[in-house]
Amino acid sequence: MTSNISSTVPLWIDNKPIHTQTTIPVTQASTSKTIHHASSASSTEATQAAASSFSAFKSWRSTSHTTRRNLLQSVATHYADNASTLIAAQIAETSCTEAWARTNVNLSISYLNEIAAQISSVTGVIPPTEKPSTQGFVFKEPIGPVLCIAPWNAALVLATRGIASAIAVGCTVVFKASELCPQTHGLITQAFAESGCPDGLLNQVQCGRKDAAEVTETLIAHDAIRKIEFIGSAEVGKKIMGIAAKYLKPVLMELGGKxxxxxxxxxxxxxxxxxxxxxxxxxxxxxxxxxxxxxxxxxxxxxxxxxxxxxxxxxxxxxxxxxxxxxxxxxxxxxxxxxxxxxxxxxxxxxxxxxxxxxxxxxxxxxxxxxxxxxxxxxxxxxxxxxxxxxxxxxxxxxxxxxxxxxxxxxxxxxxxxxxxxxxxxxxxxxxxxxxxxxxxPTGSQGGVKGSGFGRQNGQWGLDEFVVEKFVTWCG
Incomplete structure (x- = not known):
């Protein structure tokens, strides 16, 4: 993984780095030093990322399960080969301990391998029908481009899990990275790119807090985006859900806990x-x-x-x-x-x-x-x-x-x-x-009830979040 921690972290659209005139300073709290900057997206780049994801979805949705599985397994290998870079980025941006950063790497690899192993379990059914001479089928199909909004606190594992689950079933992803750890999140996107990810399959944007509301709504409102995964605080989750409701978009949420x-x-x-x-x-x-x-x-x-x-x-x-x-x-x-x-x-x-x-x-x-x-x-x-x-x-x-x-x-x-x-x-x-x-x-259902959110991640449960069921009948 060729990464320059001290450079400006770009956006990533169509497998190309995008640098913007507006940048975000990233501060390491433990030293109070600005360690690098990140390009900050506007609604223009957000629209570009969503359109790219929709274009890529047209072909990715039809790829074989082996193609998708091979990609995730390659990313897992990439993480293992570049663990030191991933650990250093987490420590630099989030001031976490080396033990926590290493745990994130190891868990991410476990999640990638388990999600890859579950891909062939996403299957439909053939239900009986009451209509004579009619055969019914229920297909599971990818819901479409997904907006994944990931937090900084378990910077590697939470973002990796959501991205991998969506890609595994044939969805494409717009990844809204955290402005607190854009380098760490950028290394995830880079790992997919260097593992053979096709153009537009995984696009990354991040932005400063003053632009977050506009950029987020631009993405949710875009016709291409069909579902939102959000992990974060209940306070922000309510705002995300309100915007999603405005545009009738389903949401998978894992919020806070007590x-x-x-x-x-x-x-x-x-x-x-x-x-x-x-x-x-x-x-x-x-x-x-x-x-x-x-x-x-x-x-x-x-x-x-x-x-x-x-x-x-x-x-x-x-x-x-x-x-x-x-x-x-x-x-x-x-x-x-x-x-x-x-x-x-x-x-x-x-x-x-x-x-x-x-x-x-x-x-x-x-x-x-x-x-x-x-x-x-x-x-x-x-x-x-x-x-x-x-x-x-x-x-x-x-x-x-x-x-x-x-x-x-x-x-x-x-x-x-x-x-x-x-x-x-x-x-x-x-x-x-x-x-x-x-x-x-990685093998157990994970999610909240009440104010901690809804929907489930991990294993087959996580894959099912990003598919829709279609009932098809053949009469005659």
Whole structure:
């Protein structure tokens, strides 16, 4: 992968770099330095990208499943061969740890290989019909060009998954990259191009925040775009959905979370505390699957608190840095709000963890926040969590479900029957036992309910999001 990290990141349309007069500065939060710039798209380039995708779709939709599978497998190999470049770009732009960047690379490779393996499973059916001498067929066909809007927090894996799933079933993609990590996202597009991606199959645009609303609506409104995949905050998701509704375009959304962990009396408390701590602080808490709430049974609460404090004091390093001063300030404001309302701070607080030039906060636990505290049900996107003590399974489930979100939940117990009962009662898209909350699998359905979005990604579920079913009959 021939990449110049210090150059201006171009747009990418028809397999050609496009440089614009307007550029975006990309700042590394941990050093406050502008590390490079990126070309910023206007509605003109957005329209050009959508038209290119539609032109490419006319032929790509008819390619064989082996052609599509071979492309994804080539991209996976490309990622493996250029892992060091992908890791360096993520660290430079998002100030994440090397471990988090490497995890993104490895997960992306797993997703690419699993999606490639699932391509031949996208099949239609032959249903019976009531009409005499009539044969029915239901075909699964690619929906058309897709707009993928990806976030910066898991910069490589989330963008790769959506792009690959759409391309796998015969769709083309306009990729709206994040202005916070355009180089990392550009390396994804470059990997596809260097793996034999035909012109227009994957086009990339990014833009400054002041132009984001216009560029996004231009893309969604374009006749070529047939579906939108968005991963990001609930606040922005509402705006995307409003625009999509205006133009009657379907949307696949994975939004924020307020993920609960329930610790039962028979849990492995040492391991539960360790995984709760890591789940709260990994990537500075900037993960929608982060552990945001910890609900523990009163019989083991004091012992668990002691273990959790020890864990939180030792996880400052893995917490990494915030991606920007603004993201750090939001997380800090949520903790300050709890402090001002008199909530108990078990460990941490509003003070910064500034060693090594990091834009970071101390890992923090707030105990039983008051009903008016922002941390009660606002995603902090920082290295913090709230802790609650309950006396029954029913109380634990009710508290866990008392949220606008429904992305991911975890239960710590040795009792499988008890866990299975709770898993069916918890209003979440994923429920795990004895695991860190930041867990997903390329082979398992992933998505949210309630305010965490709708639709499913991963494996065959993800491929089905980008096809439409057509009923065809032959009479006579």
């Amino acid at each position: 993920c609960p962990v329930i610790v039962l009396e028979d849990a492995d408390l040492e391991e539960a505390a360790k995984q709760c701590g890591m789940g709260a602080v990994l990537n500075h808490g900037q993960i929608c699957f982060s552990t945001e709430r910890i609900i523990v049974m009163e019989g083991v609460a004091e012992r668990f608190k002691t273990l959790l404090v020890e864990t939180m004091k030792g996880v400052e390093g893995p917490a990494g840095s915030a991606v920007s001063e603004g993201i750090k300030k939001h997380a800090e404001d949520v903790i300050r709000d709890a402090h001002e309302k008199g909530d108990e701070i078990l460990v941490g607080g509003v003070e910064a963890a500034s060693s090594g030039g990091r834009v970071a906060l101390k890992p923090t636990i707030i105990v039983n926040p008051s009903p008016s505290s922002r941390i009660l049900d606002e995603e902090t996107f920082g290295p913090s969590a709230s802790l609650y003590v309950v006396s029954s399974d029913e109380e634990a489930v009710a508290l866990a479900n008392r949220s606008a979100y429904g992305l991911n939940a975890t239960v710590w117990t040795r009792d499988m029957a008890r866990f299975m009962k709770m898993s069916r009662e918890l209003e979440y898209g994923q429920v795990h036992a004895n695991s860190i909350s930041v867990y997903t699998s």
